[in-house]
Amino acid sequence: CSGLATREPARVPAADTWTLEGRIALRLEDEGWHASVVWQQRPGSYRLRLQGPLGQGALELSGSAAGVILERADGRISQARDPDILLYQETGWQLPVSGLRYWVRGRPVPDIGTRSRRDDQGRLVELHQAGWDIRYTDFFQTGALPRRIELVNGEVRVKLIIDQWQHLPAADEADDAS
């Protein structure tokens, strides 16, 4: 379901069952938008809900291997193969959903070109992939999961703050701490 990774990575991330709650801000020249984010990731599918303050402009992206559906608050539904393209076509927002699925976990997208830097604790702090320059500027104490990520791609700037990670008990394992 990810537009970037052509083949499933050799080591399927065991912990592909998580939920993140946070906020995202996007900037394109002097235009901007920000929203709250709830992202529920399961091994074969995900649901990403974006919502402006006071419940305005809510929309939901639900994706699986078959493709992705975008549903808006007014009930309009649209579909596509790739979430990044669908979101851009429908809203004009350029958000790298396919890549973020890995980047939010502090991991590069597998099997594509990568330049990266890690800090002395082995945490990914800088990553250059798929045209995006990604910096991890804050982490959670436990599990070293990212808390604040800034992404730049040409004129587009994205700031993501993760307020809370949730893992289904069974899925949590040491892998997350890498």
Added chain:
Amino acid sequence: EPPAVFTAFFDGLRSFRADFTQEVLDRHGDRVQEGSGEVFIQRPGRFRWNYAEPYTQVILGDGRTLWTYDADLEQATRKPQEEVLMGTPAVLLSSVEDPAEVFQIAAVGGEGDIAWVELMPRDADSQFEAIHLGFADGMLRRMILHDSFGQRTDIRFTNAQRNVELDPELFRFDPPPGTDVLGGEH
């Protein structure tokens, strides 16, 4: 003709101020977010929602521009206020247009000391399927927003004051230095 308890509050409403707590429940009824803060309304057309929890956010209508600001993201977006559809709660409280033109308004019974009024947007593709307002002894106590995903935003007002003097500065947006202030056309 809107129910008496609705008109008793909205007719002659010039300003409103209250502390609020907010719970957002998804379609399964699970709580996905909690928040709290202070709301100020000055009719016509001005409102300010100060969220203190879970993080600092401001939603401010100064009569011409709608500002939404997130302190941690250091970003604010501005949008012409008239683009904000009448169907949104913030505008409902602050606008002087006749709500009956925008909503079908009906009393839907009481629960304890609260008298509930339901507002159904007449505009089919409004973002909210229904807004429920709860009144008690002439004061607005609850506002529940039902969106088309089945999500509910349940807001409770306390220490509410009606037609109280409000400082006009409250409705002027001046973000801290370093904030990106951007147009929000999307």
